[in-house]
Amino acid sequence: MRRTVLAPFLVGSLLVPSLGNPCGFHNYTPQPTLVDRLLGSDQIVLARSSPSNPFQFKAYQALEGDLGSSEIPFLVDSITRRRFALDANTAVLFARDGAYGPWKRLAIVDAVLAPVLSSVMEKLPAWELGNDNDRFRYFASLIGHPDDRIHKLALRELDQADYSVLQGLNLTIEPQRLLVRFNAPIETEYKAIRVLLLGLSGDTQLRRWLEKGVENSIRSEGRYLGAYSTALIELAGPETVIDLAKNYLTNPEISLVAKELLFEAIALHGGSDDIAMETSILQAITSALWLDAQLAGPVARQFGSRANWAMLPVLKILLDEGNILSAVDRQDSVQYIALARKTLAQP
Known part of the structure; x- marks a missing residue:
C-alpha cells in the first residue's frame, strides 16, 4: 500500500x-x-x-x-x-x-x-x-533528543529491538538523561530499555548501581531482573558472569524462575567473538550445571532459543548419566542436543 x-x-x-x-x-x-x-x-x-x-x-x-x-x-x-x-x-x-x-x-x-x-x-x-535495521537506526538517532516526547518515542521503539541489534547501533548515551524520573510510576514503561542503554553507555560509575538493581530484583523475581543483569554483564565484562554464577546461580535460596532470567541474560552475551566472554560463560554455566542438574532445562531453553550450542557436551553428559530428573527439563535437553548435533553437522 x-x-x-x-x-x-x-x-x-x-x-x-x-x-x-x-x-x-x-x-x-x-x-x-x-x-x-x-x-x-x-x-x-x-x-x-x-x-x-x-x-x-x-x-x-x-x-x-x-x-x-x-x-x-x-x-x-x-x-x-x-x-x-x-x-x-x-x-x-x-x-x-x-x-x-x-x-x-x-x-x-x-x-x-x-x-x-x-x-x-x-x-x-x-x-x-521488514527493514527493521533502518527503523532502529532511525530511532537510535533520536535518543537524547531535546524534546522529551521524541526521546521517549525513541525509547519505545528501541525497546522492540533484539539485544544484539542494540549492541550494533551507534548509540550516543547520556546516563543522566536516562536516569531522570527513573523510578517515577508514570515512567515504568521506559525502565527496561533505560537499564539496557545504561549498560551500553560505558559509564563504569554505574556498575554498583546495576549490581544493586540485580540484588533488589533477584529475590522478588522482579520484572527488570533480565535487563539489570544483561546491562551489568555489558558494562562490567566477563568477570561479572562468574560473579553472577557464584552469587546466584549456585545459591539454593534463589528461585528457578530468577535463575532462568539470569541464564537468559547470560545467553544474550553468548555466541560472540569475545573469547574472554565465551570462556567465562562456558565456565560459569558448566560449573552451575555440575552443582545442580535441575538447571539443565533453563540452560537448554535459553541457549537453544539463541542457537548457541556451546552447552552440548555438558548437557549430554548430564542426560546420559540420568541426572536430569524433570521430564520437561529432559525433553528440553534432548531437543537442544538434537538441534545442536544437526546444526553442527552442517557444512
Whole structure:
C-alpha cells in the first residue's frame, strides 16, 4: 500500500503523541509503539475540529488510504480545543484497520513532532517490508533528543529491538538523561530499555548501581531482573558472569524462575567473538550445571532459543548419566542436543 508524506505546510508544524518498546525478556513484553500501530492501519488521517461543530473531529488530510466518510467518534476535549485555538496547524493523528475498523487516537501533532511523523510516514513502506535495521537506526538517532516526547518515542521503539541489534547501533548515551524520573510510576514503561542503554553507555560509575538493581530484583523475581543483569554483564565484562554464577546461580535460596532470567541474560552475551566472554560463560554455566542438574532445562531453553550450542557436551553428559530428573527439563535437553548435533553437522 502507498504511504503519503505530510503536506509541506504541515511538516514544520505538527505533533506526534506521547504514546504509550529491550528485547522482550520472558517476564517482560514491550508495549506496541506508534510505528506498530501505523503499520497495522489501512487508514491514517489528520483531524481537527469540524467547522460546524467544535466538539466533533473532522479529518482533513489522509496520510494513508482516504479520508473516509464515517464519523470519528471522539469528543474534542477542552485541552485539545485550546491547542487548536493556539495553533491552526496542530492536529490529531487517527488511524484504523480497514474501512470499518474502529478509529484509534494515536497522537497530537505539533511543530516539534511533525518532522518525525513525516519521516516515519516516508519510511513506513520499507519498514512494512521488514527493514527493521533502518527503523532502529532511525530511532537510535533520536535518543537524547531535546524534546522529551521524541526521546521517549525513541525509547519505545528501541525497546522492540533484539539485544544484539542494540549492541550494533551507534548509540550516543547520556546516563543522566536516562536516569531522570527513573523510578517515577508514570515512567515504568521506559525502565527496561533505560537499564539496557545504561549498560551500553560505558559509564563504569554505574556498575554498583546495576549490581544493586540485580540484588533488589533477584529475590522478588522482579520484572527488570533480565535487563539489570544483561546491562551489568555489558558494562562490567566477563568477570561479572562468574560473579553472577557464584552469587546466584549456585545459591539454593534463589528461585528457578530468577535463575532462568539470569541464564537468559547470560545467553544474550553468548555466541560472540569475545573469547574472554565465551570462556567465562562456558565456565560459569558448566560449573552451575555440575552443582545442580535441575538447571539443565533453563540452560537448554535459553541457549537453544539463541542457537548457541556451546552447552552440548555438558548437557549430554548430564542426560546420559540420568541426572536430569524433570521430564520437561529432559525433553528440553534432548531437543537442544538434537538441534545442536544437526546444526553442527552442517557444512
